Amino acid sequence: MSLENTAVAxxxxxxxxxxxxxxxxxxxxxxxxFPPEPNGYLxxxxxxxxxxxxxIAHEFGGTCNLRMDDTNPTREEVEYVDSIQKDVNxxxxxxxxxxxxxxxxxxxxxxxSSNGKPDFFxxxxxxxxxxEPFYASDYFDQIYEYAAALINKGKAFVCDLTPEDTDEYxxxxxxxxxxxxxxxxxxxxxxxxxxxxxxxxxxxxxxxxDVASPNIWMRDPLLYRIRHAEHHHTGGKWxxxxxxxxxxxxxxxxxxxxxxxxxxxxxxxRPLYDWILESLELPRxxxxxxxxxxxxxxxxxxxxxxxxxxxxxKIVSGWDDPRxxxxxxxxxxxVPAAALRAFAYxxxxxxxxxxxxxxxxxxxxxxxxxxxxLRRLAVLRPIKVVLSNYPEGKTEELDAINNPEDxxxxxxxxxxxxxxxxxxxxxMETAPPKFFRLRPGGEVRLKYAYIIKCEEVIxxxxxxxxxxxxxxxxxxxxxxxxxxxxIKGTIHWVSAAHAVDAEVRLYDRLFTVPEPDAAxxxxxxxxxxxxxxxxAKCEPSLKEAKIELRYQFERLGYFAMDKDSQPQKMVxxxxxxxxxxxxxxxxxx
Ligand code: ATP
Ligand code: MG
Numbered sequence: 001m002s003l004e005n006t007a008v009a010x011x012x013x014x015x016x017x018x019x020x021x022x023x024x025x026x027x028x029x030x031x032x033x034f035p036p037e038p039n040g041y042l043x044x045x046x047x048x049x050x051x052x053x054x055x056i057a058h059e060f061g062g063t064c065n066l067r068m069d070d071t072n073p074t075r076e077e078v079e080y081v082d083s084i085q086k087d088v089n090x091x092x093x094x095x096x097x098x099x100x101x102x103x104x105x106x107x108x109x110x111x112x113s114s115n116g117k118p119d120f121f122x123x124x125x126x127x128x129x130x131x132e133p134f135y136a137s138d139y140f141d142q143i144y145e146y147a148a149a150l151i152n153k154g155k156a157f158v159c160d161l162t163p164e165d166t167d168e169y170x171x172x173x174x175x176x177x178x179x180x181x182x183x184x185x186x187x188x189x190x191x192x193x194x195x196x197x198x199x200x201x202x203x204x205x206x207x208x209x210d211v212a213s214p215n216i217w218m219r220d221p222l223l224y225r226i227r228h229a230e231h232h233h234t235g236g237k238w239x240x241x242x243x244x245x246x247x248x249x250x251x252x253x254x255x256x257x258x259x260x261x262x263x264x265x266x267x268x269x270r271p272l273y274d275w276i277l278e279s280l281e282l283p284r285x286x287x288x289x290x291x292x293x294x295x296x297x298x299x300x301x302x303x304x305x306x307x308x309x310x311x312x313x314k315i316v317s318g319w320d321d322p323r324x325x326x327x328x329x330x331x332x333x334x335v336p337a338a339a340l341r342a343f344a345y346x347x348x349x350x351x352x353x354x355x356x357x358x359x360x361x362x363x364x365x366x367x368x369x370x371x372x373x374l375r376r377l378a379v380l381r382p383i384k385v386v387l388s389n390y391p392e393g394k395t396e397e398l399d400a401i402n403n404p405e406d407x408x409x410x411x412x413x414x415x416x417x418x419x420x421x422x423x424x425x426x427x428m429e430t431a432p433p434k435f436f437r438l439r440p441g442g443e444v445r446l447k448y449a450y451i452i453k454c455e456e457v458i459x460x461x462x463x464x465x466x467x468x469x470x471x472x473x474x475x476x477x478x479x480x481x482x483x484x485x486x487i488k489g490t491i492h493w494v495s496a497a498h499a500v501d502a503e504v505r506l507y508d509r510l511f512t513v514p515e516p517d518a519a520x521x522x523x524x525x526x527x528x529x530x531x532x533x534x535x536a537k538c539e540p541s542l543k544e545a546k547i548e549l550r551y552q553f554e555r556l557g558y559f560a561m562d563k564d565s566q567p568q569k570m571v572x573x574x575x576x577x578x579x580x581x582x583x584x585x586x587x588x589x
Contacts, residue, residue, distance in 0.1 A: 010348060012292075014290050018030055018259060021259075027285055029061075030057065030062030030259065032257065032258070033053060033252065034066055035248070037071075037075070038081040039072070040080060040304030040319075041083050041087070041304075041307070041327070041328055042087045042326065043324075045294055045296075045297075047340050047343075050088060050344075052344070067134040068136060070231070070233055072241065073232070074227065081133065081233075083319070083328060087331075089131050092131065093337065137233045138233075139247070139250065139254050140237075140242070142250070143251075144242075146280055147190065148187065150279060152183060153279065154183060154208065156206065158193070158204070159205070160203055163201050166222065171216070175220075176206065190224075193224070194240050200227055201225075204222050204223075204224060205222070205224035206220045206223060217245070217268055221243070222243050223245075224246070225243065245276070249272075249273040249287070250276070253287055257287040258287055259290060262292075264292065270291070273289050292350065293352055295356060297325065299510070302517075306517075307325070322334075323507050323509075333573050334369075334560025335365050335575060336369070336372065339365045339369070346364060359580060365558075366576060369558040371406065372406070373552040376553055377414060377493065377554055378492070378494065378556065379421040379494050380506075382424070382536075383466075384419065385420040385422050385452070386420075387472045388455070388471055395497070395498075399448065400413070413541075414494075416449050417495045417497050419495070421496055422438070423492065425437075426491040438489075440454050444489045446493045447490050447554060449493070452471065455469050456468070492555050492556070499539070501535050501538070502570040502572055503534075503569065504536045504559070505574065506533075507530060507574055508529055511525045511527055512526075538570075547560070547562075550575075555578070557575070557576055561573075
């Protein structure tokens with residue numbers, strides 16, 4: 001089931017809620033957001049959230065904003081902002097006809113449209129324009145005013161406890177000695193915090209809620225802290241920064257978000273989310289938070305901090321290493337955006353945390369690539385075949401089908417000659433009975449070409465096979481007298497005289513266990529064989545390969561050209577094998 005072909009959109013408890021709100025006309029328009037913190041690259045877990053938020057906007061005629069949740073200057077960088085924007089654009093580009101929170105250039109969040117909602121979007125997008133991000137840090141002035149409003153209502157105070165003592169007091173349900181400062185003193189101190197009078201950690205702004213609450217997040221939580229640090233977006237303008245909980249609900253409110261969807265660990269923050277908006281007595285409608293189970297995927301890790309470790313310790317080549325679960329890595333490996341979207345739809349949305357089998361992702365990728373990949377012949381581990389009865393110097397141009405799944409993909413010519421390469425795996429000197437490929441004295445069909453018979457195995461002094469002497473049944477080609485002769489096996493090949501070399505990178509899972517995060521050090525479960533680099537022999541038409549196209553090397557798997565390719569040296573990534581080789585391994589043991 002791919003997204004593009006899905007007539008019926010998925011249904012789940014969040015979509016049910018949204019559908020009811022649409023039926024009840026609770027909001028003028030459904031408005032969601034995807035709010036990453038720019039402290040790392042996005043991963044496949046984020047893809048689930050992106051597909052949910054943009055998917056709901058798409059299905060219900062609403063809007064979804066991409067918002068940088070950038071309230072922590074010390075962890076965030078422009079490199080991450082740029083990568084996030086690129087990744088989200090890539091993933092949602094197929095939803096051309098949906099309203100993707102397209103930010104009208106030149107409009108600011110303060111621009112309020114006639115219906116009282118911020119006028120962020122261009123309305124129904126006729127063309128897919130680039131998705132521009134919003135920044136929580138663009139609202140710092142407003143958020144500061146909201147903090148002052150809470151102080152005025154007697155619902156926030158400036159606290160002089162150290163960060164350590166604040167934690168300690170909250171854990172022990174103990175009130176801060178500074179809790180009952182006057183509104184005037186609080187306003188004065190808060191303004192002086194903003195003016196940069198105090199060093200980091202000297203003072204903080206805290207909500208005045210209930211230190212005895214069973215929910216620790218309600219025990220007079222921090223709203224603002226002092227951080228003398230450059231911010232990637234606001235520069236040196238601020239030395240106080242709002243905490244996530246304070247900034248998030250207000251950013252949602254400011255943008256007119258109706259459904260603020262996040263992962264389950266934020267469920268305990270929801271009372272605070274509501275308390276802040278209620279306490280400020282803001283005009284309705286208010287946004288509401290809904291939680292769903294985050295994606296955990298077998299054989300991988302999903303924490304940005306740990307993924308960063310893999311990058312910094314050069315265990316992988318970068319955030320976009322094709323073995324990484326990052327969106328950029330997955331894209332570079334050759335997975336189409338539509339396959340990721342289909343995966344996100346297939347796994348569904350629930351309230352129960354669990355580990356999703358990688359086979360579900362791999363199935364979505366194979367299904368998508370099967371439909372779009374151009375078939376090509378390539379030999380990964382070549383052995384030479386010489387056809388002794390085929391004329392020397394003769395070349396035939398044989399017809400080959402580009403994609404049996406897509407009649408519009410047409411055909412191409414592939415050259416055939418006396419000397420060929422076949423894959424080492426397709427020949428066995430002493431083969432078991434069910435080995436339907438080539439063996440001494442045995443026959444096999446070469447795809448699109450002749451039936452050949454192995455007459456002699458030539459070895460070098462070391463005993464390694466260097467050549468297979470074969471004969472061809474010259475009448476067995478399509479249209480020939482013996483074309484319909486039944487032969488059990490068909491193998492792929494390339495003409496030795498015409499083959500082009502390519503570096504091929506074969507990837508396997510980065511970790512050897514289903515839950516590398518569950519016990520001990522995740523790095524002790526790294527798969528030492530997650531990358532193998534070989535030189536393959538390819539049919540000459542692959543000289544025209546393009547990064548944006550997808551290929552199936554027949555019988556071997558799906559491959560995509562890598563950005564490391566040079567005019568004189570092609571590089572391909574194996575996106576995925578044709579079948580699940582791990583499932584086969586599991587059956588054997
Ligand atoms: P960290 O807190 O380590 O920085 P994070 O994974 O929480 O990382 P955010 O940038 O805060 O990253 O996430 C942006 C959005 O993506 C949030 O709404 C979050 O709930 C959602 N999200 C993050 N990880 C997953 C996941 N594994 N599955 C589904 N949604 C996720
Ligand atoms: Mg987070």
